Amino acid sequence: MRPISWNGPMWTAAEIVDRLRERGELWEPVRGAVGLRGETLRLYEELAAAIGTLTRSVAEEEWRVPAVLDFASLARADYFASFPQWLTVASHLSSDPGRLERLARSADPAGLVGAMSDPCEAALPPAVCYHVYPRFAGQRVDSPTLVTVEGTCWRHEGKRLFPLERGWAFTMREVVCLGTRDAVETFRRRGIAATRALLATLGLGGEVLPATDPFFAPTARGRRILQALKGLKHELRLPSGPAADLAAASFNHHENFFGEAFKIRLPDGTPAASGCVAFGLERWLLAFLATHGPDSAAWPSIFPDTPWKRTVSNPMEEAS
Amino acid sequence: MRPISWNGPMWTAAEIVDRLRERGELWEPVRGAVGLRGETLRLYEELAAAIGTLTRSVAEEEWRVPAVLDFASLARADYFASFPQWLTVASHLSSDPGRLERLARSADPAGLVGAMSDPCEAALPPAVCYHVYPRFAGQRVDSPTLVTVEGTCWRHEGKRLFPLERGWAFTMREVVCLGTRDAVETFRRRGIAATRALLATLGLGGEVLPATDPFFAPTARGRRILQALKGLKHELRLPSGPAADLAAASFNHHENFFGEAFKIRLPDGTPAASGCVAFGLERWLLAFLATHGPDSAAWPSIFPDTPWKRTVSNPMEEAS
Numbered sequence: 001m002r003p004i005s006w007n008g009p010m011w012t013a014a015e016i017v018d019r020l021r022e023r024g025e026l027w028e029p030v031r032g033a034v035g036l037r038g039e040t041l042r043l044y045e046e047l048a049a050a051i052g053t054l055t056r057s058v059a060e061e062e063w064r065v066p067a068v069l070d071f072a073s074l075a076r077a078d079y080f081a082s083f084p085q086w087l088t089v090a091s092h093l094s095s096d097p098g099r100l101e102r103l104a105r106s107a108d109p110a111g112l113v114g115a116m117s118d119p120c121e122a123a124l125p126p127a128v129c130y131h132v133y134p135r136f137a138g139q140r141v142d143s144p145t146l147v148t149v150e151g152t153c154w155r156h157e158g159k160r161l162f163p164l165e166r167g168w169a170f171t172m173r174e175v176v177c178l179g180t181r182d183a184v185e186t187f188r189r190r191g192i193a194a195t196r197a198l199l200a201t202l203g204l205g206g207e208v209l210p211a212t213d214p215f216f217a218p219t220a221r222g223r224r225i226l227q228a229l230k231g232l233k234h235e236l237r238l239p240s241g242p243a244a245d246l247a248a249a250s251f252n253h254h255e256n257f258f259g260e261a262f263k264i265r266l267p268d269g270t271p272a273a274s275g276c277v278a279f280g281l282e283r284w285l286l287a288f289l290a291t292h293g294p295d296s297a298a299w300p301s302i303f304p305d306t307p308w309k310r311t312v313s314n315p316m317e318e319a320s
Numbered sequence: 321m322r323p324i325s326w327n328g329p330m331w332t333a334a335e336i337v338d339r340l341r342e343r344g345e346l347w348e349p350v351r352g353a354v355g356l357r358g359e360t361l362r363l364y365e366e367l368a369a370a371i372g373t374l375t376r377s378v379a380e381e382e383w384r385v386p387a388v389l390d391f392a393s394l395a396r397a398d399y400f401a402s403f404p405q406w407l408t409v410a411s412h413l414s415s416d417p418g419r420l421e422r423l424a425r426s427a428d429p430a431g432l433v434g435a436m437s438d439p440c441e442a443a444l445p446p447a448v449c450y451h452v453y454p455r456f457a458g459q460r461v462d463s464p465t466l467v468t469v470e471g472t473c474w475r476h477e478g479k480r481l482f483p484l485e486r487g488w489a490f491t492m493r494e495v496v497c498l499g500t501r502d503a504v505e506t507f508r509r510r511g512i513a514a515t516r517a518l519l520a521t522l523g524l525g526g527e528v529l530p531a532t533d534p535f536f537a538p539t540a541r542g543r544r545i546l547q548a549l550k551g552l553k554h555e556l557r558l559p560s561g562p563a564a565d566l567a568a569a570s571f572n573h574h575e576n577f578f579g580e581a582f583k584i585r586l587p588d589g590t591p592a593a594s595g596c597v598a599f600g601l602e603r604w605l606l607a608f609l610a611t612h613g614p615d616s617a618a619w620p621s622i623f624p625d626t627p628w629k630r631t632v633s634n635p636m637e638e639a640s
Contacts, residue, residue, distance in 0.1 A: 027455065029393065030442040033386035035451065041384050064361050066353035067472045067489035071430030073349065080429030084413055084420045089433055090444060092408045092476035092488070097538075100404045104539040109400030110391030113409055113443075119434040122350040124410060131355065135347065152387045152472070156412035168412070169387035218417075219424040 011290045012241040017163045019294040032161040032168025034282070039296045040289075046302045047284045048173070050201070052150065054194055055175045055277070058187075059148035065131035067152070068122040073134040076261050079126070081219040088154035088168070089120035124154035124169075129276045132176045137262040141272045144179035144187065150281075164286040165246060171281040177274065178264060181255065184275035188234075188251045191277035195236055195249055203300045204238060204291055211235035211250065230255075238287035248283040252276050331610045332561040337483045339614040352481040352488025354602070359616045360609075366622040367604045368493070370521070372470065374514055375495045375597075378507075379468035385451035387472070388442040393454040396581050399446070401539040406475035408488070409440035444474040444489075449596045452496045457582040461592045464499035464507065470601075484606040485566060491601040497594065498584060501575065504595040508554075508571045511597035515556055515569055523620045524558060524611055531555035531570065550575075558607035568603040572596050 020026035025040040036044055056062060068090055074080065079087075093100065093116050103109050103116045125131060128149045136145075150173040160166050177187040192208050199206050211233045215224045227233055236249035252275055258264065259271030266272050292299050340346035345360040356364055376382060388410055394400065399407070413420065413436050423429050423436045445451060448469045456465075470493040480486050497507040512528050519526050531553045535544045547553055556569035572595055578584065579591030586592050612619050 027386075029386055029390045029451070029454065030388045033388045033442070035386045035455075036384040037381060041382070044384065061357060062361070064356040064364065066347075066349055066355045067474075068350045068353045070349045071433065075430050080426070080433075081424045084424050084429075084436075085415065086412075087433070088410055088412045089437060090408055090410055090474070091434075091440065092406075092474075093404055095405065095478055100536065101538045104401045104404050104536050106400070109404075110395055113391065113400075113407070114411075114439040116404075117409060117440060120411065120437060122353070123433075131349070134349065135355075154387075154410070154412075158415055216420065216424050218421045 010239060010242045011293055013162060013165050013244065013286055013290065016286060016289045016294055020289075023294075026163060028163050030168070032156070032166075034163050034167065040285070043288065043296070043299065044281065044285045047202075047288060048150075048171070048281050050198060050302050051173050051279050051281065051284065052148075054198055055148040055173055055279075058190070058194075059146040059175050061146075062148045063132070065125070065128055065149050065151050067124070069125045069130055070122060070134075073130060074123055077130060077133065077258065078261065079130070082215050082223070083126060083155075083213075084216055086126050086155035086157065088124040088126075088156055090122050090124055091117040091120040094118050125151065126155055127153055127174070127276075127278065128172050129174050129176045129278070133258045133262045133264070133274070136178060136264045138264075140265050140267060141178045142267055144177060144183040146175055146177050146187070148173070148175045150174075164282045164289075165240065167282055170283075172278055173281060174276050174278045176276045178259070178272050179274075180266060181253075181273040184253055184273040188253055188275050188277065191251050192234065192236075195251075195277075195279075199236075199238075202288060202302060204287055206236055206238040206245075206248070206287070208234050208236050208251070211247070238283065240283075240287050240290045246283050246287070247280070248287055249277065249279045252278070330559060330562045331613055333482060333485050333564065333606055333610065336606060336609045336614055340609075343614075346483060348483050350488070352476070352486075354483050354487065360605070363608065363616070363619065364601070364605045367522075367608060368470075368491070368601050370518060370622050371493050371599050371601065371604065372468075374518055375468040375493055375599075378510070378514075379466040379495050381466075382468045383452070385445070385448055385469050385471050387444070389445045389450055390442060390454075393450060394443055397450060397453065397578065398581065399450070402535050402543070403446060403475075403533075404536055405534075406446050406477065408444045408446075408474035408476055410442050410444055411437040411440040414438050445471065446475055447473055447494070447596075447598065448492050449494050449496045449598070453578045453582045453584070453594070456498060456584045458584075460585050460587060461498045462587055464497060464503040466495055466497050466507070468493070468495045470494075484602045485560065487602055490603075492598055493601060494596050494598040496596045498579070498592050499594075500586060501573075501593040504573055504593040508573055508595045508597065511571050512554065512556075515571075515597075515599075519556075519558075522608060522622060524607055526556055526558040526565075526568070526607070528554050528556050528571070531567070558603065560603075560607050560610045566603050566607070567600070568607055569597065569599045572598070 025038040128151045153172040232253045234251045235247040237245040238248040256271035258274045264272040345358040448471045473492045552573045554571045555567040557565040558568040576591035578594045584592040
C-alpha cells in the first residue's frame with residue numbers, strides 16, 4: 001500500500017482557511033457552512049465541473065433532487081438505526097398568530113425561535129443518493145441503471161467541524177448504480193479507475209483504501225464488521241496537509257440492502273444490488289489548495305477528463 | 321396598464337404538474353419540495369442559465385452562499401418582526417448517546433425525531449440577499465457595488481404550497497446593489513428593462529406592476545403602506561394559466577434600511593441605499609410550460625440574452 005503522499009510543499013488546512021479568510025474569499029456565518037467568492041469560488045466551480053463531467057459521462061441521466069427528504073424514506077433505508085448522530089432536520093415556525101406575534105415583538109427573537117417552531121417535518125438529506133432509491137421503489141431494473149445527482153448534504157459532527165474539511169452543510173456529487181451484483185461491482189471499480197485518472201489531471205496525490213461507515217455502534221455494529229470483511233467500501237483519501245489526509249470520495253457496494261428495503265427487483269425477481277460513488281466537493285477544493293497552495297498563479301489548469309465515457313456502451317466490461 | 325395576457329392556448333398549473341408527474345419528470349417527496357428530471361430538468365437548466373447570464377452581465381461578481389444563515393443577521397435585518405410566518409430553521413439531533421439510542425431502536429423513529437433534536441441553531445435562508453448585507457457590515461461603499469447569488473430559499477406558506485408555483489424550498493437568483501439612492505433606482509429600472517427583454521426572448525407574456533411585501537401585520541403594517549406610497553417594490557407577474565398569474569421576479573428599493581441596519585456607508589458617511597432584483601426560478605419554469613405547453617416539441621429555443629451587458633461600464637446611465 002503506497003503512502004498518501006505528495007513530494008512538494010504542503011499547506012495545512014488551517015493555513016489555507018486563514019489565507020482565504022484574509023482575502024475575503026471564504027466566510028462561515030454559521031459553524032460548518034461556508035460561503036465562497038473570487039478565485040477560490042472559480043476554482044471550486046472548475047473542480048465541481050470536472051467531477052460533474054466525470055459522473056455525467058457514465059450516468060445516463062442527471063436528476064435535480066429536492067432540498068428536503070421525507071422521514072419515511074429515511075426510515076425505510078434504516079437510517080435512524082444506522083447514522084442518527086448526523087441527522088439534521090427542518091422545521092418551520094408555528095402558524096399560530098399569537099405565537100408569531102410574541103416572537104415578532106421579542107427583544108431576543110433568536111432565543112425564542114425554537115419554542116415557537118412546529119414539530120420538524122422533514123430531514124435535510126445526509127446523502128443525495130437517499131433521494132434516488134425511493135424513486136425506484138417497487139420497480140424492476142432490466143439493465144444497469146445509473147443516475148447522477150449533486151446537492152447540499154447535512155451531517156452534524158459537533159466539535160469536529162472545520163471549514164472545507166468537515167461541513168455541517170456541504171456539497172455532494174454522486175452516481176448511483178442499480179443492477180446485478182456484478183454490474184455494481186464493475187461500476188464501483190470503474191469509478192475508482194476514473195477517479196485515479198482525475199487525480200493525475202489535477203496533480204493530486206491520494207490513495208484508495210478499504211474503509212467502513214461510522215455506523216451508530218449500539219444498533220449497527222454487525223454491519224460495520226460485515227462491510228469490512230466483504231470489502232464493500234473504499235475511500236479516496238487525499239492529502240490535506242503535511243501530516244493529514246481526508247476522505248474525498250467513497251465507492252460503495254450496498255449488495256441488495258436498498259433493493260430489499262425499497263423492493264427494487266431484477267428480471268428474475270430477486271432484489272437488485274446497488275452501489276454509489278460519492279464525491280465531497282469542498283474536500284477536493286481543500287486538497288487542491290493544500291497541495292498547490294492558496295495562490296492562483298501556482299494552480300495547474302483543470303481539464304475535465306471523462307475516462308468513463310469510453311466504457312458506457314458496455315458497463316459489464318472490466319475497468320482497465 | 322396592460323392585462324397579463326397571452327393570446328395562445330394556456331395550460332393550468334395543475335394540468336402541467338399532472339403531465340410532468342405522469343412522465344416521471346417531477347416528484348414531491350415532501351410537500352413544497354420538488355425533484356426534476358428529463359426534458360423538464362433540461363428546460364429548467366436553460367431558463368436558470370438565461371437568468372444567470374442576465375444577472376452576471378451586470379454584477380461584477382458572483383458569490384456561492386452558505387446553506388444556512390445565522391439568527392443574528394436575520395435579527396439585525398428585522399426579519400423576525402417583518403416575516404416570521406415564513407421562517408424555516410435547521411436543527412440537528414442531540415449528541416447524547418442515550419437519546420440517540422432510544423431513537424435508533426424505536427419502531428417509529430420519524431415520530432420521535434422532534435423530541436430528540438437539539439434546539440435549532442440556524443435559519444434556512446428566506447432570501448439569498450440576506451447573505452450579502454452582513455458581508456458589507458461596517459464597510460464603506462465608494463461606487464455602486466453589485467453581487468449576484470443563487471441558492472435554495474425557504475418560505476413556509478402552509479396550505480398554499482403547490483409544486484413549481486409556491487415551494488417551501490425553491491430556487492432564487494438575485495442581484496444586490498449597494499450605492500446611492502439614485503444608483504439603486506437606476507439599477508432597479510434597468511433590471512425591469514432587462515427582464516422585459518428576456519420575456520420577449522422566451523415568448524412569455526407578463527407585466528411589471530407595483531407591489532408590496534406581505535409584512536407580518538401586527539408589527540409591520542406601517543412599512544407596507546410606506547412601501548406602496550413610495551413605489552419601492554415592483555413585481556413581474558407572469559401568466560400561469562388561463563385565469564392565473566404569479567410573481568416570478570421582484571425589483572426592490574430598500575432605501576437605506578439595510579445600510580442603517582448593517583452600518584454600510586457612502587463616502588459622505590450617510591447610510592448606503594440598497595436594492596435587489598430577485599427571480600424565482602421554478603415559477604419561470606411553470607410560466608414557460610403554462611404558455612408553451614408540456615411537450616418539448618412546442619418549446620421555443622432559449623437564447624440567453626444579456627441586455628444589461630452594454631450598460632455595465634456606466635451603471636449611472638439611464639436605462640433605455
